[in-house]
Amino acid sequence: MLNQFSPHVDENFLDLFYHEIQSFELDRYNTKINLHTLKIENNIFVYSELVEKLFDCIVTYCLSRKELEIYKNNKGIYVKAIQRLRKWENNDGELGEVLLYCFLESHLRAPKIFTKMELKTSPNDYVKASDGVHVLQVDKNNFQLIFGESKLEKTFQRSLYDAFNSINDFINRSTNNIHDEIRLLNTHLEKESISPALYNVLKKIIMPSAREDEIFKDNAFGIFAGFEITVDDDSRKLSNSEFRKMIRTKIKLEVESQYSYIQKKIDEHKLYGTTFYVYAFPFVEISNTRKRIIKNLMEATNDF
Template identity: 35%
Template sequence: MEVVNDFALTRLKVNKYVNNQEFARLSKEARQTFRAYSSNTGELGELFLYTFLEGQMRAPQILSKMSLKTTPGDYTKKSDGIHYYKLPESDKYHLIFGEAKMYTRLIEGFKKAFESIAEHQSGKEFEKSLISSQIENEFIEPEDKNLIYSLLYPTESVVKLKVSDAFGIFIGFEIKNYDGPGISEDGYEKWLKNTIMEYIQSKIGTIEKQITDNNLIGNNFYVYLMPFFDLKQTRTNLTKGITE
């Protein structure tokens, strides 16, 4: 719940509510940007991807697309969020375009993610222009605005940065729960980890083939995978808990 506000609203709007101590209004508006939980199959994955990129990678979100839902334009068919990341012990940056998918089968999730990335390759300039038009809403300090502009248009910037595109992928998928004889808590944890790793490793060849088939060789991917025992029902429950 704590990340919903920053995921769904612009920094400018969040700061305004916080400065006015209007926390209830802030929470309400953020939750209202989500579609109804009964028909919402995509936004929870986007929220997970945002949480991992911001929380685990420390890759700040550049643009809150949820906040643009009332803005005319076909942005909804583009990437599921845009972040930037400074590579450790380097002067290089990655501009990360997100794709979040939640499918029962892991391979189906990867297939759809790579297809979307391949389809959106030609639309990245549109997305950069979209970010550029929203910089004033997303960033307050002049140095932050200058950094983002330099990341978007490194050849035009006074401060020259080394920037390349990358892709953040979140896949939610389903596995079967343990149904064997009695087992200890440690034993169950070991079984769960082994089951997930064996399942993922068995799909690596197919995943690599999908990268090749979609002409994505040579790109950088940051991948987060999350297993569920009952993906459909859990997604509904979680989305309901966030939005109500």
């Protein structure tokens, strides 16, 4: 049904990462956990290769499908895209939003319908919405609208805490809530559709008719939980193979240790019947690294 609506981010994006945890399902909690650890060479993460990949992804993240069609032969398309990013000095969150978009498209194969970047008319605009909306065809007649929530904090647990609290607020607040966003998505749908046929298909998925009883839609959430890991000089002195084994094991154990915490947050907010796709992602020196990556994207350079 969505043959014409394929993701922009190719599956080869995933070649950059060790897939430590692949869609681990928490029993009875409708939650799939993924851990993608950036490739390691010479005892450091290859942020330079990540930046190279993101040069292409940032364009399709920031611009709608209609804009991509209009500007596809324009050499300034990259500049048009990055003009929507906040200045890197004060940019603490947009890298997580971009990476979540990349994982939902490349790993889950859920194409984006739109992101809040498309609603911005200037870099300083504040859009109180989910980080993006993707659509996933579960089977022939069942679909999910996946709302993005990205958090980058010092610890994995803190990222989870902030993400689930934000999701609960998004569902339950009186205005700018999930229902308002679905209505907004419905009115902005023409920005993402190229053909009238595709427009009609997406419209039916977003606002399915119970009377027709042909399409079933549920809401889900994609969570990007960035966190910091510490690497001391003694660890860096290990052999390359020892270092890789040590750091990958350390990161995996950290994520696995928070399975019960995820269950606790779902219980606390009674978020039953909602599917969560959690993407855990470790950073070294998270505050500096995320700003440095955004700076490189905004300046079209790569200083890693």
